[in-house]
Amino acid sequence: MEEQLNQVLLHKKSRTGADYTLWKNAWGGQGLKNALANPDGIISIINEAGLLGLGGSGFPTYIKWQAIADQTSSEKYLICNGNEDEPGTFKDRVLLEETPFQLIEGATITALACGINNIVLYINPHLKTCHDVMEIALEKWLASDVYSNSVQQGLSVKYTIVASSGHYIAGEETAAIEAVEGKFPFPRGKEPRPTTSGVHGFPTLINNIETLCNVPHILRKGVQWYRDLGIGEASGTKIYSLSGDVLSPGVYELPMGTPLTELIYKYGQGMLVGKQLKAVFTGGPSNTILTEKDLDVNLDFKSVSERRSSLGTGAMIVVSRGTGIVKRVAQYVDFFAEESCGQCPACKTGTYYMSQLLGEIDTGKGSQSDLDNLVDLCRILPGGGRCHLLDGAVKVVDSSLYHFLDEYEEALSDDAK
Ligand SMILES: Cc1cc2nc3c(=O)[nH]c(=O)nc-3n(C[C@H](O)[C@H](O)[C@H](O)COP(=O)(O)O)c2cc1C
Numbered sequence: 154m155e156e157q158l159n160q161v162l163l164h165k166k167s168r169t170g171a172d173y174t175l176w177k178n179a180w181g182g183q184g185l186k187n188a189l190a191n192p193d194g195i196i197s198i199i200n201e202a203g204l205l206g207l208g209g210s211g212f213p214t215y216i217k218w219q220a221i222a223d224q225t226s227s228e229k230y231l232i233c234n235g236n237e238d239e240p241g242t243f244k245d246r247v248l249l250e251e252t253p254f255q256l257i258e259g260a261t262i263t264a265l266a267c268g269i270n271n272i273v274l275y276i277n278p279h280l281k282t283c284h285d286v287m288e289i290a291l292e293k294w295l296a297s298d299v300y301s302n303s304v305q306q307g308l309s310v311k312y313t314i315v316a317s318s319g320h321y322i323a324g325e326e327t328a329a330i331e332a333v334e335g336k337f338p339f340p341r342g343k344e345p346r347p348t349t350s351g352v353h354g355f356p357t358l359i360n361n362i363e364t365l366c367n368v369p370h371i372l373r374k375g376v377q378w379y380r381d382l383g384i385g386e387a388s389g390t391k392i393y394s395l396s397g398d399v400l401s402p403g404v405y406e407l408p409m410g411t412p413l414t415e416l417i418y419k420y421g422q423g424m425l426v427g428k429q430l431k432a433v434f435t436g437g438p439s440n441t442i443l444t445e446k447d448l449d450v451n452l453d454f455k456s457v458s459e460r461r462s463s464l465g466t467g468a469m470i471v472v473s474r475g476t477g478i479v480k481r482v483a484q485y486v487d488f489f490a491e492e493s494c495g496q497c498p499a500c501k502t503g504t505y506y507m508s509q510l511l512g513e514i515d516t517g518k519g520s521q522s523d524l525d526n527l528v529d530l531c532r533i534l535p536g537g538g539r540c541h542l543l544d545g546a547v548k549v550v551d552s553s554l555y556h557f558l559d560e561y562e563e564a565l566s567d568d569a570k
């Protein structure tokens with residue numbers, strides 16, 4: 154078990170806290186040194202390694218980086234997205250608190266690759282320890298030999314720590330830009346893209362904390378090493394946030410593509426005594442459901458999407474038989490209805506109506522037309538909002554209707570049956 158678990162990002166050598174000497178004596182500075190030797194080659198290394206965005210989308214990282222590198226602006230920004238506010242996802246806070254140098258070095262290499270001169274460490278204010286650790290670590294980084302060597306070699310980057318507003322929506326990329334500018338995190342319209350006009354109108358790259366933490370290791374150990382870490386076609390590792398009705402919930406860094414059954418029964422030690430698995434909410438509430446028949450699925454973006462589901466942030470919320478799916482989905486949709494920023498009528502009213510309908514059905518007062526309306530909303534609402542909050546809310550409802558329609562029908566009022 155040991156050789157598979159916590160091989161890189163959560164390896165004890167990466168978990169230095171704010172102790173710079175520990176990082177330096179482990180593997181600190183090696184990735185940046187290689188990057189400085191060939192800055193123009195960094196993006197193709199990231200491409201060949203197959204690094205994907207680990208904030209939920211699985212989007213190839215090098216494409217966004219190239220779009221920023223292609224801009225000729227005098228100022229460019231990198232936002233290191235540490236908002237992490239979705240129930241069930243709790244990996245980035247571990248990286249921020251325990252591996253700050255891994256993140257700072259990864260962000261610095263990213264800046265070098267893309268010609269970025271402003272790095273913003275964007276952290277949820279509810280994660281107070283993460284802030285405190287990052288402040289100390291940043292001070293130590295700026296006083297380090299690795300940093301001063303990079304400055305001598307021409308790197309010029311300003312680092313700042315910015316507290317997000319603490320809302321769930323503040324993690325959405327354009328909302329994060331607004332927050333970094335000191336405003337309320339209202340997501341922006343789809344155009345212009347942040348890669349051309351982000352913070353104060355300058356090109357802006359937004360990457361998740363876990364994505365950036367992989368960067369120094371890829372530069373240190375190379376493309377093939379990173380590819381070989383994954384299972385099958387998948388590259389690298391993934392940090393899964395495992396929670397719910399398992400004996401050992403927690404964060405587990407495992408090869409990307411580890412089977413779901415292994416995560417739950419080997420690392421999570423299986424179900425709570427006397428409980429049997431019913432379903433797994435993948436990627437947290439804004440996502441989809443896997444059921445018992447999917448236990449063999451490999452947890453990578455491609456394999457999970459082939460099961461009509463998605464990996465998302467790697468959050469796996471396990472629920473056991475006896476858990477009411479309608480009630481659980483109603484709770485999740487209440488969360489989205491509360492967190493909707495209200496700019497888009499389809500989102501504000503759509504999440505509200507879904508929440509009302511789910512409440513009626515869950516409490517045995519729902520009619521067949523309530524259920525029909527819920528199904529209709531899943532068809533009408535997607536794409537109706539500026540950002541993906543609305544789509545996330547619909548996804549979990551739609552997935553639950555697909556797998557557990559019988560529970561919805563069973564929950565309808567006696568008159569409706
Ligand atoms: C409502 C909402 C909340 C989000 N919250 C986060 C977050 O807390 N952290 C994060 O990295 N990405 C979050 N995202 C995804 C970001 O918009 C963006 O895709 C991500 O930061 C890009 O990083 P990556 O390419 O490294 O995955 C959120 C998206 C939405 C729609």
Ligand code: SF4
Binds near residue numbers: 322493498540541542
């Ligand atoms: S989709 Fe919802 S959360 Fe996103 S901008 Fe519109 S109202 Fe706000």
